[in-house]
Amino acid sequence: MVIYVFDGSFEGFLTAIYESYYNKEKPDKIVAMDDYVENLIDRPIFIETDEIKSDKVYAGIKNKISTNALKKVYHVFLSEVMEAPTVIYHYLRLGFKIGNKVDLNLMDDWVLRMDKINQQVASEKHRMLGLLRFQLVENDLYYAPLAPDHNIIALMANHFAQRMSDQKWMIHDTKRCIAVVYDLKEWIITPIDLPAPPVGKEEYLYQQLWKEYYQSIAIKERRNPRLQKRCMPVRYWSFLTEKK
Structure with a gap:
C-alpha cells in the first residue's frame, strides 16, 4: 500500500x-x-x-x-x-x-x-464551553485547564475572546501541552509545558463559595448520578471546581 x-x-x-x-x-x-x-x-x-x-x-x-x-x-x-x-x-x-x-x-x-x-x-466543543472553569491566578490572568479528547481549544477561542474581551485569559490543554492565550487584543496558540499556576487567596475564597453554592442547591431526593455522568463525563471532573 x-x-x-x-x-x-x-x-x-x-x-x-x-x-x-x-x-x-x-x-x-x-x-x-x-x-x-x-x-x-x-x-x-x-x-x-x-x-x-x-x-x-x-x-x-x-x-x-x-x-x-x-x-x-x-x-x-x-x-x-x-x-x-x-x-x-x-x-x-x-x-x-x-x-x-x-x-x-x-x-x-x-x-x-x-x-x-x-x-x-x-x-x-459544545460541552466544554459549558464545563470550562476559569480561575484567577497571578498577573490578573484567568486560567482554565482542560484535557479534551479532541484538539478543540482553537475552536473555543473566538467564543471566549468575545465574552471575556476585557480580561487576560489562558485555556491550557494539559494533554497536548498547548494553550490559547488572549492579551486583550488577540489570541494565539502556543506550546506550553508548565504546571497549573497557584491561585490567590481571593480566588480560593470564591472557589469555596462556589462549592458551598453547588452543595446548597442540590436536592438529595433528585440525585441522578447516571444522568450527571452523561451530561458531565467523569473524565472532565478533575478540572471542575465543584468536583475537586
Whole structure:
C-alpha cells in the first residue's frame, strides 16, 4: 500500500492532498508522522510541508466545494482520530467531483464517516464551553485547564475572546501541552509545558463559595448520578471546581 506520511500539521496534510493530485497518485492512507509505524508491506512517501501548495488546496476546497466543507475538514482534522486524514482525503476527492452537493451524498461511506467524526468534535466543543472553569491566578490572568479528547481549544477561542474581551485569559490543554492565550487584543496558540499556576487567596475564597453554592442547591431526593455522568463525563471532573 502507498502511505502518505506528513508532519502532523494542517498545512502538511493539505500539502499531501496537493501532491496526490499533482502526481496523479491515489494513496491508500494518509497518516501523521506520529501515527506511522514502519513495516515491510507499505511504501511510505514522506511529504514535506509547503505553505504555497497547502494554500492552493485550502482555496480549492473553499471555492470548488464550499466554505462549510472547509470548516468540516478542519474540524475532522482536529479530531486527531487516526483515520481522519484518510477519511478527509476521500471526502475531498468526491467533493472536487460534485462540488457543494457532497454533504448531501449520504449514501457514501466516507461522507457518513466525516459527519460522524465532525459531530464528535462539535459535541465536545459544545460541552466544554459549558464545563470550562476559569480561575484567577497571578498577573490578573484567568486560567482554565482542560484535557479534551479532541484538539478543540482553537475552536473555543473566538467564543471566549468575545465574552471575556476585557480580561487576560489562558485555556491550557494539559494533554497536548498547548494553550490559547488572549492579551486583550488577540489570541494565539502556543506550546506550553508548565504546571497549573497557584491561585490567590481571593480566588480560593470564591472557589469555596462556589462549592458551598453547588452543595446548597442540590436536592438529595433528585440525585441522578447516571444522568450527571452523561451530561458531565467523569473524565472532565478533575478540572471542575465543584468536583475537586
